[in-house]
Amino acid sequence: MAIARNKREQMGLTGNSAVAMAMKQVNPDVFPAYPITPSTTVVEEFSSYVADGAVDTEFIAVESEHSAMSACVGAAAAGARVMTATSSQGLALMWEVLYIASGLRLPIVLCDGNRALSSPINIHCDHSDTMGARDSGWIHLYSETVQEAYDNIFQAVRIAEHPDVMLPVMVCLDGFITTHAIENVTPIGDEEAQEFVGEYKAKNSLLDTDNPVTVGAMALQEPYMVFKYQQSEAIKKAKDVVIEVGKEFEEKFGREYGLFESYRLEDAEVAVVILSSAAGTTKVAVDELRARGKKVGLLRPRLFRPLPHAEIAEALKGLKVVACLDRTDSMSGFGGPLFNDVRSVLYEVENRPLIFGRIFGLGGRDYQVKDALAVFEELLSTLETGKVDELIKYITFDPEAPLSVDGSGC
């Protein structure tokens, strides 16, 4: 499907279809995968592309996610361009190998349909899966829409394979909410896609038998820290690469991507910081309140790891009150990970804004415009009183409500 640049057609695609299509256009060398709800259809559609001969990819139907990521590592170490997709427990089972991928500096691209972690078993959206992997050395890109998830796949390849970076990237989109919802997507042409991602030539490869290398060798007290220092420096450099790749993508395809999205933030007094699809819902609330003359805004981080701390601090410094909404609880007894990161980022800001954290929508619990409006109401009343009433709280949730275990939700 080649679409001329000046005549862009829109397609109605689910998040997973769009991701599978982007992966097809990238045409990776190897794609090991294991099915898991809600990311299964990425794998399913990609395997159809393989069956139809639409890609040159070796598809491996492995026996578990641990094997899926292990096969990714093996293939990437052999110099291949590698991709996979998973969710929730699948990502959890990959855990051990996620660190191998980043430690070995292998530019693997993974798509995660964000889903709650067990227990109890739940197949719906929250961010506990990828947030648990936030220290695994992977670059994390969170997508608000189907279009963004699609676009992020191409950019992820470029970011991962950048010589200054050489780190794996996970592209996150909200399970069911984005993975299974149909939205209008403007795809890029196959040739344009190939041109954008370019050819991947691994600097060191196991298959380069003339220059044999060893991978994953023991590194004890002295060398280990050298490797970790280099990895730490590399992930710091990823921030500039994300900006650079985003700019190039914008020049070529007209869609703008930065480190985060600022929505009506310029003159705002209060703002919500929130990830992924829930930002869309929150923007409706922002517009509604702006129409009533309230100075409210939103910041939606796109790049979460590495954390663009200086840029976030700069964007939030003029605000009076900030609310961080986490779709996961880090179970530290001190709020969600986004809240903790943003709060830490604001420490250096002069006259720093007040901040509170709210945990919402766990396990797919609905987050509606009214919920966003309630948060803004709290923000505005905090602005008036100058005092945060409750630092951390669960919202979209009534702890007093009776739990129905025989209901449809169990």
Added chain:
Amino acid sequence: MAVPAAKQRLSVPFDYDKYLRPGKLPHIWCPGCGHGIVLKSLLRAIDKIGWEKDNLCMVSGIGCSSRTTGYVDCNTVHSLHGRAFAFATGIKFSKPELNTIVISGDGDAMAIGGNHFIHLCRRNIDITVLVYSNAIYGMTGGQYSPTTPAGSYATTSRYGNIEPPFDPCEMAKAAGATFVARSTAYHTKELEKILLQALEHKGTSVVDIIDSCPIYYGRMNKFKSASHMMNGLEKDGTITVAQAAKLTPEEIGGRQLRGILHQAERPEYCENYDNIIVKQATATKGA
């Protein structure tokens, strides 16, 4: 006129509700799926052996089969994909008096949980394992599994599966299980008897239950209906051990054997462990 005794027995339906959690039905299994038939056979076998519900623990992994634990009114654990065997080992080891059953499927037991499965068999811990074998990952949309026959179709094998399948019974036997049997959802009465024997057996007992997934496996492999599939795979595709004994390998053909395929005597793991404790405690006392 007096009703003959045999008819009287037939007229009293088995009270499944006694073993099911109120408000949990209808189950999520698709029309034509045999998992419900297997569950009913299992409940009748449990009733026959007379185990108290409070003294029964059912552990499952993830997949269609593993939804069983949501419906049965005993101690149940819906664990992780492939890990039911390890969860159950922990449970049985800490409370050997608890009658423990693992409910698994071919993807759960043979792929992601293959490692745990073989070590459960190797230890010969007193647990009964039911593998609902429908040769497909039904819950995630019909990907081929390690028991999908070579050449058959799945969403991930559009031109026919090129991987040779595992035989769960051979695997269990080789790994050390002391009771290995096979039956099908079609042979529901036979299945009940085999399950009863498996429950009675001391040591690891594995029952491979051939079951049909008409929605995914059936549709992709030209089975016209669920009954067509049951007839083809479960009725005509299998043969009892006794029948097979009278036939040549050519006459048996590709049919899978039903019945008890392996039975052996070997010390049970929890008992073995207790023996060590007793022995060491006695030795220390004596010293």
